[in-house]
Amino acid sequence: MSDLAITDPQTGQSEILNVEDAPEELPPQLLPLDAWHRARGGRMVPFAGYEMPVQYEGIMAEHLWVRKSAGLFDVSHMGQVVLTSDDGADAVALALEAVLPGDVTGLGDGRMRYSLLLAEDGGVLDDLMVTRRGDELYMVVNGATKYDDIGYLLDTLPDDVTMNLGEEQALLAVQGPKAVDALARLVPGVEALVFMTAGAFDWNGADLWISRSGYTGEDGFEVSISAEHAAAFADALLEQPEVKPIGLGARDSLRLEAGLPLYGHDLDPETTPVMADLGFALSKRRREAADFAGAERILAEREAGPASKRVGLIVAGRQPVREGATVVDADGAEIGRVTSGGFAPSLGSPIAMAYVPAALAAPGTAVRLVQRGKTHDATVAAMPFVPHRYVRKAA
Structure with a gap:
């Protein structure tokens, strides 16, 4: 069984816990920038065990601002986990490959990869980013799942792997086509990063870990910074003319337009990577080795096709269809479910994601949705709904 070290944000001291000591439930928590959000008019709502800003000036306006300029998101509720071993990063990477289907051992320093935490039966327990950072791995x-993830990893990873949950760290995302202009003024050198790479930087004596990544479909960065410096850094970002604070509402509509699944909605333990249309997360070497959790089931689905599949939908009319609506056949029988849905500001129409029978997954297929007794016509559409604008080559 692995060890978990939780760092106190006030003292900087780490306490080693075993899985039996880990809390089953935590009271609602405040973000390091809670007062900062409230002072700037953030409307706070409960989300993933935290009080978080859902909007400032309005979801539509914030969404469109990110698409044309740059938005600042507080994603400090995410779990930042550092994994180490006396035998080095290679040993940690090899251990992680038992539960992640990606090529973790092949990651170069400062390289990151999207992956999936898999249950023994191949169900998705979480989706995550993993980065090689010198002698350690950073995830x-x-x-909403970070404590469950940690408990599962504590039970699964070898005894010599130690995890540190960095609760003293804030995580800020700067997203949009002008994000690089704004951030590079404060942190020269970040413009050299490309999509899915990361590095260590400094701002006024504060250590930063910055990746060129995000979950909006736009170019952008995620910045890990100590909680004590987070407010000052956020203030400095808002002094840049390109940047405005953005809430959870616009983050959700942006990721929906980008065709990106949200765990707990579009992904859960009942879905597999193949059902979720995330086959790219199964690296070739790992498929050939078939040595990850749930490999037999997942590879069989990949070969024969899944019974159901995640698809995008363009919904007719103006009324959004929300999570929980059903996909029905000609007789009105339920054959699928909507897992995310809303109005797409960039498109001016409602869109959704749903799981439908594989025979109905081809773009252009007409389907019917039922929400609160009302039927809506929809058409299966390729995702992303709005093209990604990641920067894959250095300027």
Whole structure:
């Protein structure tokens, strides 16, 4: 069983816990920037065990601002986990490959990869980012699942792997086509990063870990910074003319337009990577080795095709269809479910994601949705709905 070290944000001291000591439930928590958000008019709502800003001036306006300029998101609720071993990063990477289907051992320093935490039966327990950072591996996992993830990893990883949950760290995302202009004024050199790379930087004596990544489909960066410096850094970002604070509402509509799944909605333990249309997360070497959790089931689905598949939908009319609506056949029988849905400001129409029978997954297929007794016509569409604008080559 691995060890978990939790760092106190006030003292900087780490306490080693075993899985039996880990809390089953935590009271609602405040972000390091809670007062900062409230002072700037953030409307706070409960999300993933935290009080978080859902909007400032309005979801539509914030969404469109990110698409044309740059938005500042507080994603400090996410779990930032550092994994180490006396035998080095290679040993940690090899251990992680038992539960992640990606090529973790092949990651170069400062390189990151999207991956999936898999249950023994191949169900998705979480989606995450994993980065090689010198002699350690750095993972960012979803806020709502981070303690469950840690418990699972404590039970699964070898005894010589230690995890440190960096609760003293804030995580800020700067997203949009002008994000690089704004951030580079404060942190020269970040413009050299390309999509899915990361590095260590400094701002006024504060250590930063910055990746060129995000979950909006736009170019952008995620910045890990100590909680004590987060407010000052956020203030400095808002002094840049390109940047405005953006809430959870616009983050959700942006990721939906980008065709990016949200764990707990579009992904859960009942879905597999193949069902979720995330086959790219199964690296060739790992498929050939078939040595990850749930490999037999997942590879069989990949070969024969899944029974159902995540698809995008363009919904007719103006009324959004929300999570929980059903996909029905000609007789009105339920054959699928909507997992995310809303109005797409960039498109001016409602869109959704749903799981439908594989025979209905081809773009252009007409389907019917039922929400609160009302039927809506929809058409299966290729995702992303709005093209990604990641920067893959250095300027």
